[in-house]
Amino acid sequence: MGEKQNRNLRGPGGNMRKYDRIAMVGVLSLGLFLRLWGIGFGLPRVQHADETALIYTAFSMAAEGGRPNVYVHGTVYPSIIAVFSGLYFLWGRLVGWFSDPSVFLVSFIKDPTVIVMFGRSLTVFFALASVWLVYRVGRQLFNARVGLLSSLFLAVSVLHVKESHYVKPDVLLGFVVLLLFLACLFVSQKRELKHSALAGILLGVAVAVKFSALIFFVNVLVVHLLSTNRKGGFSWVQLSRRLVVFLATFLSTFFVVSPYTFLDFRSFAKNVAWFGNTLALLEGKPHSPLWYYLFEYLWEGFGKAIWVLAFLGGVRFLKGKRREGIILLSFPVVFLLSVDFWSKAHVQRYILPIVPLFALLAGWGAEWFFVRLWWLHRRVGALLAVLLLLVLVWQPLMRSLKFDFMITRQQTGELSTAWIKDNVASGSRVAIDGRLRPYFFSGSGPYIFPSGEQLTRELGDLTFRPYYRALKEATRREPGYEILGTPNLGFAYDVTREAWDLSAFPKLSSVDYYLEQGVEYIVMSSWANPQPPHRYAWSDEFRKSLEEQYELIKRFEPSVEFADDPHIVRMDYAALDRVTLFQRPAVFGPTISVYRRKS
Numbered sequence: 001m002g003e004k005q006n007r008n009l010r011g012p013g014g015n016m017r018k019y020d021r022i023a024m025v026g027v028l029s030l031g032l033f034l035r036l037w038g039i040g041f042g043l044p045r046v047q048h049a050d051e052t053a054l055i056y057t058a059f060s061m062a063a064e065g066g067r068p069n070v071y072v073h074g075t076v077y078p079s080i081i082a083v084f085s086g087l088y089f090l091w092g093r094l095v096g097w098f099s100d101p102s103v104f105l106v107s108f109i110k111d112p113t114v115i116v117m118f119g120r121s122l123t124v125f126f127a128l129a130s131v132w133l134v135y136r137v138g139r140q141l142f143n144a145r146v147g148l149l150s151s152l153f154l155a156v157s158v159l160h161v162k163e164s165h166y167v168k169p170d171v172l173l174g175f176v177v178l179l180l181f182l183a184c185l186f187v188s189q190k191r192e193l194k195h196s197a198l199a200g201i202l203l204g205v206a207v208a209v210k211f212s213a214l215i216f217f218v219n220v221l222v223v224h225l226l227s228t229n230r231k232g233g234f235s236w237v238q239l240s241r242r243l244v245v246f247l248a249t250f251l252s253t254f255f256v257v258s259p260y261t262f263l264d265f266r267s268f269a270k271n272v273a274w275f276g277n278t279l280a281l282l283e284g285k286p287h288s289p290l291w292y293y294l295f296e297y298l299w300e301g302f303g304k305a306i307w308v309l310a311f312l313g314g315v316r317f318l319k320g321k322r323r324e325g326i327i328l329l330s331f332p333v334v335f336l337l338s339v340d341f342w343s344k345a346h347v348q349r350y351i352l353p354i355v356p357l358f359a360l361l362a363g364w365g366a367e368w369f370f371v372r373l374w375w376l377h378r379r380v381g382a383l384l385a386v387l388l389l390l391v392l393v394w395q396p397l398m399r400s401l402k403f404d405f406m407i408t409r410q411q412t413g414e415l416s417t418a419w420i421k422d423n424v425a426s427g428s429r430v431a432i433d434g435r436l437r438p439y440f441f442s443g444s445g446p447y448i449f450p451s452g453e454q455l456t457r458e459l460g461d462l463t464f465r466p467y468y469r470a471l472k473e474a475t476r477r478e479p480g481y482e483i484l485g486t487p488n489l490g491f492a493y494d495v496t497r498e499a500w501d502l503s504a505f506p507k508l509s510s511v512d513y514y515l516e517q518g519v520e521y522i523v524m525s526s527w528a529n530p531q532p533p534h535r536y537a538w539s540d541e542f543r544k545s546l547e548e549q550y551e552l553i554k555r556f557e558p559s560v561e562f563a564d565d566p567h568i569v570r571m572d573y574a575a576l577d578r579v580t581l582f583q584r585p586a587v588f589g590p591t592i593s594v595y596r597r598k599s
Contacts, residue, residue: 031155041407047443105470119167127164150363158399159301170352204253303395313365412589434528435485451480490538510545527590550595
């Protein structure tokens with residue numbers, strides 16, 4: 001293609017050609033549809049425990065002048081939720097819904113729909129902004145084809161679509177990291193102090209969104225070290241000035257956005273250590289996190305063909321030695337090479353910071369094929385290009401549609417909740433897995449509440465806290481049970497111990513532990529009890545003892561069984577592929593089994 005045509009495609013501020021505009025509207029519309037379908041899943045119950053945890057962090061920031069109760073979510077997303085919640089409370093107070101903050105909190109516990117939907121809609125907004133920005137970056141750096149292909153790949157990626165349904169900061173972080181990549185390009189190409197300042201500001205925001213983004217400090221630092229001055233030489237003076245500006249703006253931005261990480265550093269460090277230990281509960285996979293991120297989450301989350309194209313795009317950058325391509329490639333490389341050092345768990349959403357950049361790599365790789373098809377023959381090549389595009393997006397598109405479909409179906413958690421309320425007497429002693437505390441709910445089991453007596457007994461010295469007062473008030477009219485909560489029924493879990501790795505607790509060889517505590521019912525979720533050879537799998541003796549001492553009285557089974565909770569840890573893509581679109585009836589969730597103690 002001639003230089004004139006290239007300028008038409010890449011013009012920095014030129015008007016988009018008509019068909020480009022139409023195509024981009026189509027891509028954005030498709031991306032919006034895939035992310036809005038099912039956005040209200042589970043409500044008025046929240047099935048993703050991290051959503052409620054982040055929202056309660058926002059509430060604590062609103063009540064404590066910006067100080068979070070925990071430091072595991074970053075501060076940007078909770079701050080936005082806190083501002084919205086404050087405005088919603090003021091409006092509710094004005095119209096007579098809430099007389100004081102405690103009434104507002106009780107209302108949220110009973111039905112969190114308004115705030116959860118705001119948070120999820122915010123995530124969708126940043127997801128669509130990412131799709132649009134990927135197009136603009138691809139068009140600006142390469143050409144319109146690369147921009148359109150890259151944005152389409154991101155729009156249909158089931159990994160990005162799935163994570164766009166939650167009140168979580170990961171999609172926003174991907175958007176900010178994409179902006180940080182652009183800032184690194186400016187630093188490399190123009191080498192002005194204002195661009196170093198921009199890189200510092202964006203890195204500060206990124207780390208405040210999620211603390212793990214600190215790894216990208218390496219990218220910004222290396223870009224500064226490898227950039228030369230305007231005359232092509234190297235100047236320590238200019239480099240020192242730019243580095244000082246970068247570091248100053250980075251630290252000051254992070255302080256402004258997340259001040260209590262400095263002002264309350266002891267709590268911050270303690271929370272980060274606690275969170276790292278908590279992630280040990282998710283361990284037990286046979287491979288390192290790097291293997292899962294590269295060969296499962298990206299491989300399956302984009303589709304195998306698009307993954308191969310991203311690899312080809314990386315090879316094209318290395319072969320052509322294009323500066324912008326090398327900088328782009330450096331972000332995924334730094335993430336993947338460092339992930340084994342800072343991540344103990346195999347959590348799929350952690351890959352989101354590099355997903356938009358991975359889409360750009362795939363778009364650059366795909367463009368190589370499309371150009372050659374065009375050269376082959378204009379009409380035949382165009383037809384082949386359309387067919388190739390359908391082949392590329394078919395797998396991720398169908399997976400995204402299937403995910404949206406299944407989360408809008410009836411849930412085994414809902415069915416088991418209704419059945420237990422109708423068939424298990426209030427006050428019964430019930431052991432439920434998937435809970436770190438009796439009053440901490442999870443999406444892997446029924447949504448039943450502890451009795452008022454148990455809440456009073458266990459929260460006696462904590463009722464001064466607004467949340468616990470509101471919890472008691474919100475559940476006052478609900479059927480209450482004496483709940484023994486545990487992450488895994490196969491371990492003698494002790495909520496009073498400061499140990500979060502299940503291997504620190506005794507592994508049970510029988511159900512005598514539950515019989516001694518007077519447990520009448522055991523409620524088991526397949527998502528909370530992994531199968532062998534997982535190190536947290538039940539022992540054979542425990543299973544045999546359960547069958548001898550308790551009888552199975554009810555089982556709730558999904559239409560397709562997923563090995564793990566796809567909302568929290570990882571997606572079982574083999575199970576997702578078995579989902580039939582628009583199947584009637586269809587049930588989603590774990591297999592939930594209810595056992596009753598034998599007479």
